[in-house]
Amino acid sequence: MSTKPKVGVLVMALLEDDYNKTAHMRPVAQKVADHIGSIIAEYADVVQPALVEEEYQAEAAAQLFNQAGVDLILAVEVAYTKGVVPVRCFLNTTAPVLVWNTQQIEFLPDDADFDLIMVNSGMAGVPEMTSALIRTGRPFWVVTSQMDDPEGRKELAEIIAAAGVVRRMKSARLAVIGHAFEGMTDLMVDLLSLRQFVGPVCWPVEPEKVAVAMQELTTAEVKAFAATESARHRIEMEPEQFERSCRLALALEKVARAGKFDGMATFDQVWLTDPRVGIIPAYGTGRLCEIGIPCSTEADITTLAAMLILQELTGQATFLENYVIDFKRDAMILSHDGHGNPALAAQPSDVVIKPSIYYQGVNGFGASLEFAYKPGPVTNLALVPVGGKHWRLNISEGEALEIQPRPVAAPQMLFKPANLNIKDWCNAWLKAGSPHHMAVAYGHLAKQLKVYASLQGLEVVEI
Numbered sequence: 001m002s003t004k005p006k007v008g009v010l011v012m013a014l015l016e017d018d019y020n021k022t023a024h025m026r027p028v029a030q031k032v033a034d035h036i037g038s039i040i041a042e043y044a045d046v047v048q049p050a051l052v053e054e055e056y057q058a059e060a061a062a063q064l065f066n067q068a069g070v071d072l073i074l075a076v077e078v079a080y081t082k083g084v085v086p087v088r089c090f091l092n093t094t095a096p097v098l099v100w101n102t103q104q105i106e107f108l109p110d111d112a113d114f115d116l117i118m119v120n121s122g123m124a125g126v127p128e129m130t131s132a133l134i135r136t137g138r139p140f141w142v143v144t145s146q147m148d149d150p151e152g153r154k155e156l157a158e159i160i161a162a163a164g165v166v167r168r169m170k171s172a173r174l175a176v177i178g179h180a181f182e183g184m185t186d187l188m189v190d191l192l193s194l195r196q197f198v199g200p201v202c203w204p205v206e207p208e209k210v211a212v213a214m215q216e217l218t219t220a221e222v223k224a225f226a227a228t229e230s231a232r233h234r235i236e237m238e239p240e241q242f243e244r245s246c247r248l249a250l251a252l253e254k255v256a257r258a259g260k261f262d263g264m265a266t267f268d269q270v271w272l273t274d275p276r277v278g279i280i281p282a283y284g285t286g287r288l289c290e291i292g293i294p295c296s297t298e299a300d301i302t303t304l305a306a307m308l309i310l311q312e313l314t315g316q317a318t319f320l321e322n323y324v325i326d327f328k329r330d331a332m333i334l335s336h337d338g339h340g341n342p343a344l345a346a347q348p349s350d351v352v353i354k355p356s357i358y359y360q361g362v363n364g365f366g367a368s369l370e371f372a373y374k375p376g377p378v379t380n381l382a383l384v385p386v387g388g389k390h391w392r393l394n395i396s397e398g399e400a401l402e403i404q405p406r407p408v409a410a411p412q413m414l415f416k417p418a419n420l421n422i423k424d425w426c427n428a429w430l431k432a433g434s435p436h437h438m439a440v441a442y443g444h445l446a447k448q449l450k451v452y453a454s455l456q457g458l459e460v461v462e463i
Contacts, residue, residue, distance in 0.1 A: 005164030007044040007072045008065035009037050010089055012052045013079040013119070025118050026051070032078050032104065032119055036147070040074060043157045044164070053081070055088045062092040072163040074156075075129065076100045077122035083132045090138055096166075096455050097133060097140040098159055101126045102147045141451070162452035165312045169199030169456070174304055175259055177205045178267025181298035186435035189302055189385050197391050198383065198456065200308070202301055205259065211276040213251035222247045229353070233342070236354040237367060241279075245353075245367035248277060249284030256293050263308050264288060267299040268339075269359060278363030280356050282338030286369045286411075289318060289341035296437070297339050306383040306393075306439035313448055314441045316343050318373070320380075320413060321437045325426065331401060331416040332425070334440070338368030340411025344442065346374040346402075357409045372405040373413040379445040380415070382434045392459040393452075394432045396425070397444045413440070417463075425463065432461040 011033035016023035030051045037048045047068040049061045065073060073095050075086055090097060103120040133140045141159055145152020180187035191202045226246045229235075235242055248271075256264055266285055271277035285295040294307035296319050303319060310317035318341035320334040337358045342351045350372065355365035382394040396417060403414040417425040446462055453460045 005044045005071045005160050005167060006068060007040050007046055007074050007160060007163075008061070008068065008070035008095065009040055009046055009048040010052060010058075010061055010073055010075045010086065011036055011048070012075070012077050012081040012085055014081045014125075015053055015079070015118070022115070022118050025115055028115070029078050029119055036076055039147070039153065040156070040160070043160045044072075052085060055085055058085045058088040059092065062089045065089075065093050065095060070095050071167045072160060073097050074100055076102060077125045077129065079118050079121050080125035081129070083125070083128040086129045087132050087136065090133065090136065096163060097138060098156070099126060099130060099140055099142045100156065101142060101144040102152070104147045106146055139454070141454075158448045159451050161313060162448050162455055165309055165452045166199070166455050168312045169305070169309065172200035172262040172308055173260060174200045174202050174301060174308075175205045175256065175261040175264040176202050176299055176301060177207055177210065177264060178270035178299055180300070181267060184298065184436075187298065187300050187302070191301065193385065193389075193391075194301065194305065197389060198305055198458070200262075200305055203259070203261070205255065207270045207274070209255050210248070210251050211271070211274055213254045214247050214276060217247055217250055221250065225250055232348060233351040233353050234349070236352055241355065241364055242353065242367055244279055244363060245283045248279065248281050248366065249287050252281060252284045252288060253291070253293070256288065261293065263294040263296075263304050265296045265299045265301045265304045268297050272359060272361035275362055278361040279366030280338065280359040280361065280368070281366060282356060283353060283367035283369060286339050286342055289316075290343040295319070295339075297336065298437075300435075300437050302383045302385070302435065303437040303439055306381045309383075309449070309452065310379070310381055310439050310441035310445070313445055314443055316341060317439050317441045318344055318411070319437060320440050323412075325422055326414065327422065329401065329414070329416070330422045331414050332422060333403075334413040334415050334438075335408070335410045336437075337410050340369050340371070340373075342369055342371060342411075344373050345371040345411070354409055368409040369411050370405060370407070370409050371411050372403045373400050373411060375400050375402045376442050377444045378413075378415065378440055378442055379449070381439045381441075381449065382437075384433050384435065386433060386459065390459060392433070392461060393449060394429070394434045394461050394463060395446045395449050396429065396463040397446050400442075418444070420463070428463045432463060
């Protein structure tokens, strides 16, 4: 099943009516429409009717888009088109609209004839289309570029990807194992409101399922997995205890896949007193992040949702919190006890698996991850409920600086904000209502995240 966004491509041109007599250009205009479809196919699954010239064709396009469930409608006028034509499509669809104001040629040559103008004069009709969108209350986005301009295509790709995040979030199933950590007010959220205004379904899973799944695994399965992991990482714990953590990691994956969950929010301490488990699952939850099933600790569902947003844009995300302000380097050490995404480590060979120093269960200390995150541009993201129908994205770009990991059985990042000194960044992050956890991914993603927020109807605070 494709995970690409699905885009309805609506290409229009008025070629023949009582006054215009350029029907001979129809094959040429259709070739332009086909070229536009091939461009968008690089970034999305394309749903495209033939060139649209009249209202009945726009209606057929609307029905096609609705039946396919497109995430976005890309509207392009190759030549002037009467405004009632695109309006017919827009009034009968609900997908967001992206207007691509484009043409093939860079400029009009001195010897140009009217045929060349006909297939490069979309700007003649685009104002009529966009003004109609405004008057009918339909949100839309605009990109103006030459058809083969790389910067223009990049901008299209970013908006298409943002529309894909909306689709992904609306279809996401997030497991909640246990309960939110007691007393943490930023984890007290309305899951129905999250479903309505952000998208994912939150599904409770009994901790018992994981304990049972652990018992069902064979010794051979666990030993084979432990051997594979030992070849990848440095193991600094007793083999028997590491194998118990490997068994728990495989059980978590088994439960996630059986439930078709896209992510898991786990109250890790829920298993500490269960003799069938009896350890913290930090290594197992970190491994889930690595294999594309983002996982948050303390049953933090909003940060898990933020991780899924970032993962959809970049392929990998992690879970962190503010640890210690580094006034000397104007930065912040971000970490979380034992849990992180080893796929984002500076070097895979540097990942150390060692006993937790935080939580002891009836079967001792479970495995934790310890490593430094790789240097590079990063974006912090927090999803914040701010009351009623309002949800907010707090977005902060910066750099992960090179850091020597401290011996604290936890992944660590030294984060330097892009635009603020660390004191002002702390003040702004706090004033924006950020929770004590955050999702982080590599790349400067504020532009795409703001497009996603506008498509989804979320507030944005950029820090």
